Amino acid sequence: LEHTYGTADPEVSGHLGEDLGWSLLPMVAVLFHYMMVMAASDLSRTHRTAIDDWCQRVSDFLDRKCYQEMSWWPWLYAKQERVLLSIASIFKIIVAIVQICLAAALLGAPQDLVKCQPGPPSAEWKAYAWTMYGVLCGQDTLYHSAMYLSGNFGSKRASINRSFAEPALQPTYWEWYFIAQYGPTQAIWLAITVECLRSIPVSLARMRDKQEVYISSALWIVDVVNGLFMLVTQLTGHCSFPHNLIYRQLSLGLIWFVGVTERRYRKWKMWRGANQVIEGRLYFPVGHDEIDCAHRKWMEGKRIPEESGPVDLSGVCICGKCKAWFFKEGECEIEREESRLDFNDPMMQTWETFKRKTVLPGAWIRIDVTKKAGIKVSQKPLGTALEGQFRVIYPLVDSRGCLRKFGDYNGRLFAAKRYKKDPEGGVDLEDPEGMTSQAERRAMTNRHMRMIKPYFQDCLMSEKAAEFGRQFNEIDNLSVRKVQIMRGFILEVDLDKQMPKLFLVERFLEDDVPFQKFNNNDYVPGQYSRLNTPNMLSLFSYFRSDGTLLMCDVQGKNTKFTDMQFHSSDNLDDEDNAPEMRDWMHSDGGFIMMKRVLVGLYKQDALQALARKVWPEQTAMLQDEVESWLSQPQFSKEIKALEKQARIYSVYFQALNPVMQTGSIKGGAFIDKEAELQNAMEESLQGHSKSFGGTMDMGSMRRRSTFAAKFINLFKGHPTNKVTPNDADSSRTG
Numbered sequence: 001l002e003h004t005y006g007t008a009d010p011e012v013s014g015h016l017g018e019d020l021g022w023s024l025l026p027m028v029a030v031l032f033h034y035m036m037v038m039a040a041s042d043l044s045r046t047h048r049t050a051i052d053d054w055c056q057r058v059s060d061f062l063d064r065k066c067y068q069e070m071s072w073w074p075w076l077y078a079k080q081e082r083v084l085l086s087i088a089s090i091f092k093i094i095v096a097i098v099q100i101c102l103a104a105a106l107l108g109a110p111q112d113l114v115k116c117q118p119g120p121p122s123a124e125w126k127a128y129a130w131t132m133y134g135v136l137c138g139q140d141t142l143y144h145s146a147m148y149l150s151g152n153f154g155s156k157r158a159s160i161n162r163s164f165a166e167p168a169l170q171p172t173y174w175e176w177y178f179i180a181q182y183g184p185t186q187a188i189w190l191a192i193t194v195e196c197l198r199s200i201p202v203s204l205a206r207m208r209d210k211q212e213v214y215i216s217s218a219l220w221i222v223d224v225v226n227g228l229f230m231l232v233t234q235l236t237g238h239c240s241f242p243h244n245l246i247y248r249q250l251s252l253g254l255i256w257f258v259g260v261t262e263r264r265y266r267k268w269k270m271w272r273g274a275n276q277v278i279e280g281r282l283y284f285p286v287g288h289d290e291i292d293c294a295h296r297k298w299m300e301g302k303r304i305p306e307e308s309g310p311v312d313l314s315g316v317c318i319c320g321k322c323k324a325w326f327f328k329e330g331e332c333e334i335e336r337e338e339s340r341l342d343f344n345d346p347m348m349q350t351w352e353t354f355k356r357k358t359v360l361p362g363a364w365i366r367i368d369v370t371k372k373a374g375i376k377v378s379q380k381p382l383g384t385a386l387e388g389q390f391r392v393i394y395p396l397v398d399s400r401g402c403l404r405k406f407g408d409y410n411g412r413l414f415a416a417k418r419y420k421k422d423p424e425g426g427v428d429l430e431d432p433e434g435m436t437s438q439a440e441r442r443a444m445t446n447r448h449m450r451m452i453k454p455y456f457q458d459c460l461m462s463e464k465a466a467e468f469g470r471q472f473n474e475i476d477n478l479s480v481r482k483v484q485i486m487r488g489f490i491l492e493v494d495l496d497k498q499m500p501k502l503f504l505v506e507r508f509l510e511d512d513v514p515f516q517k518f519n520n521n522d523y524v525p526g527q528y529s530r531l532n533t534p535n536m537l538s539l540f541s542y543f544r545s546d547g548t549l550l551m552c553d554v555q556g557k558n559t560k561f562t563d564m565q566f567h568s569s570d571n572l573d574d575e576d577n578a579p580e581m582r583d584w585m586h587s588d589g590g591f592i593m594m595k596r597v598l599v600g601l602y603k604q605d606a607l608q609a610l611a612r613k614v615w616p617e618q619t620a621m622l623q624d625e626v627e628s629w630l631s632q633p634q635f636s637k638e639i640k641a642l643e644k645q646a647r648i649y650s651v652y653f654q655a656l657n658p659v660m661q662t663g664s665i666k667g668g669a670f671i672d673k674e675a676e677l678q679n680a681m682e683e684s685l686q687g688h689s690k691s692f693g694g695t696m697d698m699g700s701m702r703r704r705s706t707f708a709a710k711f712i713n714l715f716k717g718h719p720t721n722k723v724t725p726n727d728a729d730s731s732r733t734g
Contacts, residue, residue, distance in 0.1 A: 338446045407489055
């Protein structure tokens with residue numbers, strides 16, 4: 001553009017075509033890059049077993065050093081599938097440090113802050129720019145090859161649309177070709193330093209299997225500040241930067257600004273509907289015979305009566321109007337008014353009302369709050385990427401910190417969940433006002449009135465899951481991440497109306513990653529699963545409960561999990577001798593469903609390798625049990641049928657691949673990750689709609705690609721509806 005409009009420096013523009021060899025460097029780089037990737041792809045397919053064995057030996061060695069002997073730093077540990085990627089990341093860190101040192105040693109220490117004093121292009125700086133281009137090309141080629149060698153593309157052979165087109169693998173060295181070609185000045189020292197410094201935390205995050213939301217956001221801010229600094233110093237005459245370098249930084253800043261603005265707009269649009277201030281009752285579980293309900297912080301120092309009675313809230317209630325009651329186990333009741341036909345009327349035209357009391361399991365504390373507490377809820381449900389099969393979510397805002405105080409929560413945004421189907425019968429809970437006949441309206445109203453206990457049972461199940469989560473985090477030297485289980489409470493509103501409402505309320509997960517389902521409450525083929533932490537937690541619940549309970553259907557964001565379900569070892573299919581279901585569970589698949597989930601966990605090789613190190617005896621017993629189950633012809637036949645129906649998981653869990661998602665942020669500012677996962681599910685459903693057997697509810701899928709995602713994909717050459725696993729370095733190539 002500068003050359004066209006006559007604003008380019010003649011001395012610089014005259015160098016553009018004088019050396020054909022330098023101009024052909026991009027072609028040489030791409031050929032080298034692609035040839036190496038093709039070789040790695042072929043090697044991966046022909047020597048898969050040998051590569052996996054070697055990586056497993058390295059992983060076992062690191063596990064012994066980092067977690068058993070504790071002689072090395074834990075962050076050096078790498079799982080089997082990440083060994084080669086960790087080696088490539090360590091290489092990038094070493095090269096980045098060497099590059100910074102060489103720049104100072106060979107070209108001299110900067111004479112001013114960034115050595116950007118105006119001056120003509122230097123042959124030394126140009127040579128170093130070409131060196132930087134070659135180094136980045138080698139790094140990208142090494143990491144790309146490691147992706148294939150480690151089996152992250154399965155058995156697929158390398159191809160353009162499965163390699164260079166992936167954001168996680170797009171080359172990042174193109175910009176340095178243009179910087180070198182356009183005659184760099186001394187100011188390139190700043191660009192080299194920033195590039196090398198940013199590659200260090202990104203590489204460390206790759207080694208640690210992190211989706212580095214904070215790291216990537218910080219690096220975007222570095223890019224913006226760097227661009228503004230170059231622009232200001234260029235305009236004031238303090239520095240002389242290659243103009244293409246300034247254009248690149250400003251473009252990155254613009255994309256980042258648009259993405260942040262759009263993300264904040266989406267958040268505002270999502271929560272602006274939570275504007276109705278409510279008063280009602282909060283129910284917090286404080287005890288159960290089978291559940292350790294951890295007390296909240298505000299209860300410390302408060303005397304909880306042994307018998308049901310009032311609780312002193314002095315110094316705790318924010319609005320000063322709260323009242324609290326304690327109900328011992330078995331004494332918490334909720335009364336509702338229902339109606340029925342008066343059978344004394346021979347014409348059967350008269351309806352009579354009566355009171356029905358529902359006794360709730362467990363011990364509870366009920367807190368009555370007024371509108372001064374500042375709790376606001378939306379009248380319309382929130383549209384989510386994967387809407388639940390039985391529940392919808394209403395946005396709830398804690399504007400004055402009442403819920404944060406009573407529930408030990410962080411943040412002010414909450415998800416208020418309400419049933420749209422009866423969890424026991426699967427019947428839709430429709431609006432009674434929409435019914436045509438009086439009988440239908442009264443029958444549906446009664447159904448709503450009786451939907452009480454499932455809410456409290458869900459809350460108790462979250463407490464049981466949180467109990468397992470606390471015990472899981474206490475395990476020493478466990479080579480998976482700590483977990484956080486969302487604890488909930490019950491909100492009761494519209495007490496002055498004919499049909500009061502109940503909500504199960506949990507903290508809203510604001511992490512900039514999609515809400516994901518990590519395992520299921522039915523069989524999931526082991527080879528499709530990618531993440532060890534949630535599956536390790538499920539396996540732990542089985543071992544911890546001595547085989548009586550299995551926590552499954554783990555879902556959430558990162559390692560923050562919610563809405564888990566439980567299967568027991570009870571033989572519930574025995575109609576004559578079936579035991580009574582536990583009172584804190586409203587659904588239980590029993591021993592048959594438990595076996596299906598355990599078989600899926602057993603078939604995950606990486607998970608079993610970790611479990612054998614932590615629980616060797618229990619894992620060996622599980623192996624014997626699973627093999628005995630699979631030896632039963634009928635059960636084995638069921639598993640094979642389920643495996644065929646669950647092919648959709650191969651697409652779904654591939655979208656959860658932490659290797660391909662590493663740092664989803666290049667990403668983070670401008671890509672709607674729930675929309676990305678949504679696109680993956682829609683594409684897979686189109687191909688498997690006939691064979692899919694319903695083992696996983698997709699719900700209504702209404703997410704749309706965002707403008708910023710389409711904008712950046714346009715410049716990347718991506719179709720806007722393509723599944724794009726993200727990477728912490730990829731978006732800069734746009």
